[in-house]
Amino acid sequence: MTTHQQSRTTSTASATQDTVAAPDSAAPDSAALLSEIGARPIPEFDGVHDIWPRGDRLRAIRAAATQYKKRFIQQGQVRAVQSVDVAGAPYPVNYAFDNAVTVPSLPLITMINRMIVVQYDDWNGRPRTLVFEPTVPAGSAEAPFYSNLQKLVDKIPGGALASKVILKYFNEPDVALSKVGLTPQDVDFCTFDHLHVQDPRMILGSTETIPGDSAPREPLFGDARMLVHRRELATLENLHPMQWAWYVEDGLVGVDRDKFAVFDGDIELGPGIALLWTPGHTDGNHSLVINTPDGVWVSSENGISLDNWQPELSKIPGVRRYHEQFGREICPNANTLEDALDQYDSMIKEKTMADRCPADPRWLQILPSTELAPWKRFWPVVPTYCHGGISYGRIESGLKEKK
Numbered sequence: 001m002t003t004h005q006q007s008r009t010t011s012t013a014s015a016t017q018d019t020v021a022a023p024d025s026a027a028p029d030s031a032a033l034l035s036e037i038g039a040r041p042i043p044e045f046d047g048v049h050d051i052w053p054r055g056d057r058l059r060a061i062r063a064a065a066t067q068y069k070k071r072f073i074q075q076g077q078v079r080a081v082q083s084v085d086v087a088g089a090p091y092p093v094n095y096a097f098d099n100a101v102t103v104p105s106l107p108l109i110t111m112i113n114r115m116i117v118v119q120y121d122d123w124n125g126r127p128r129t130l131v132f133e134p135t136v137p138a139g140s141a142e143a144p145f146y147s148n149l150q151k152l153v154d155k156i157p158g159g160a161l162a163s164k165v166i167l168k169y170f171n172e173p174d175v176a177l178s179k180v181g182l183t184p185q186d187v188d189f190c191t192f193d194h195l196h197v198q199d200p201r202m203i204l205g206s207t208e209t210i211p212g213d214s215a216p217r218e219p220l221f222g223d224a225r226m227l228v229h230r231r232e233l234a235t236l237e238n239l240h241p242m243q244w245a246w247y248v249e250d251g252l253v254g255v256d257r258d259k260f261a262v263f264d265g266d267i268e269l270g271p272g273i274a275l276l277w278t279p280g281h282t283d284g285n286h287s288l289v290i291n292t293p294d295g296v297w298v299s300s301e302n303g304i305s306l307d308n309w310q311p312e313l314s315k316i317p318g319v320r321r322y323h324e325q326f327g328r329e330i331c332p333n334a335n336t337l338e339d340a341l342d343q344y345d346s347m348i349k350e351k352t353m354a355d356r357c358p359a360d361p362r363w364l365q366i367l368p369s370t371e372l373a374p375w376k377r378f379w380p381v382v383p384t385y386c387h388g389g390i391s392y393g394r395i396e397s398g399l400k401e402k403k
Contacts (some may be wrong), residue, residue, distance in 0.1 A: 038122025076271030080393030102318030139199030208254030232284025280343025295355030
C-alpha cells in the first residue's frame with residue numbers, strides 16, 4: 001500500500017468512527033439482541049476456538065460440530081429456500097485453490113455470486129425472511145482489488161474482450177428478490193458470510209451520496225437489518241493494511257448504526273437455520289447452515305467449489321495432489337492471510353455439519369456463496385461437481401402480516 005493509501009485508510013477509519021460507533025461501546029448487549037430477533041446462542045461451540053494447542057482445537061471443533069448437528073437436525077427445518085444467480089466476477093486461480101493448480105491455465109476464472117432467500121420461523125414462532133449474499137456488483141467494483149484489476153485489464157490489448165469472457169451479470173439483488181416473488185418490505189434480515197467487496201451503503205442506505213451517484217442511496221430491503229458478526233463489522237470500521245484491498249473502505253459512511261444486528265460467536269436464528277462463526281478467511285466470517293428435506297446444507301466462501309472441501313475427489317490438476325502431499329482434508333480459498341489455521345478448522349466445522357448429497361452421496365451439501373463457474377472456457381479449472389443452486393419449498397410474500 002502506498003503512503004497516500006495508508007493515510008487515506010487512517011482518515012477514513014476516523015471518519016467512519018464518527019458515523020458508526022465502535023462495536024463494543026455501541027452495540028446492544030448480545031443476549032438482548034438475540035432475544036429481540038428471536039435467535040439464541042449455540043452453547044456447543046463455547047470456547048472451542050480458543051483451545052490451545054492447535055491440534056486440540058481442531059479436534060474440539062470437530063467434536064462440537066458433531067454434537068451440535070444432532071440437536072440441530074432434531075429441531076426442525078426451514079420453511080423454504082431459493083437461490084438466484086446475481087453476477088459472475090473474475091478471481092485469480094492461485095487464490096482459489098491455495099496455489100495448488102499445477103498445469104498452465106488462464107490466470108483468472110469466474111465465480112458466480114449467488115443470493116439465497118431463506119424463510120423460517122424464529123424461536124418466538126414468528127415467520128422470518130432472510131436474504132443471504134445480496135451482492136451489488138457496483139459496490140464490489142469499488143473494492144481496491146477489483147478496482148485495480150479493472151485498471152490493469154483496461155490497459156492491455158483486448159482487455160474489453162477479456163472482460164466479456166470473465167464478467168457476466170444475471171440479476172441485481174432487487175430483481176433477484178422479485179424473481180422469487182418477494183418485495184423489499186418482505187425482508188426481515190440480510191447478511192453476508194463476510195464483508196469482502198461489499199458496500200453496506202448500497203444495501204442499508206446512507207445519508208451521504210456515494211461518489212458517482214446523484215443522491216444518497218435508499219435501503220435496498222426497506223427496514224431490514226443486516227446480521228453481522230461483531231468482529232467483521234469491527235474489521236470494516238478499522239482496516240489493517242493487509243485487509244484493505246478486499247474491503248470497500250468508505251462502505252459505512254452515512255449508514256445508520258441501528259441497521260446492523262451485531263452478534264457474537266455462533267447463533268441459531270430458529271429451527272433449521274444457524275449462522276456458525278467460521279473465522280480464518282476473515283476474523284468475523286460466518287457460514288449459513290440450514291436443514292431441509294434433503295438434510296443439512298452449508299454455505300460460505302471458505303471455498304469456491306466442492307473441490308476446496310473435498311480435494312480427495314477433485315479432478316482439477318494439482319488439487320488432489322495438494323491433499324495427498326500435505327495430508328490436508330481441505331484446500332482453502334486463500335486470498336487472505338489472516339489465519340490459515342483458523343480457516344482450516346472452520347472448513348472442518350462446515351464439513352462436519354453438511355449432509356451427503358442424495359443425487360451423488362460422494363459429495364457434501366456445501367453450496368459456496370460464490371461458486372466456480374462450470375464453463376468450458378476455463379478448463380481444466382472447472383468444478384468436479386457443481387450443485388448450481390438450491391431450492392426447497394415455496395417462498396411466500398406477506399409473511400410479516402402473519403406475525
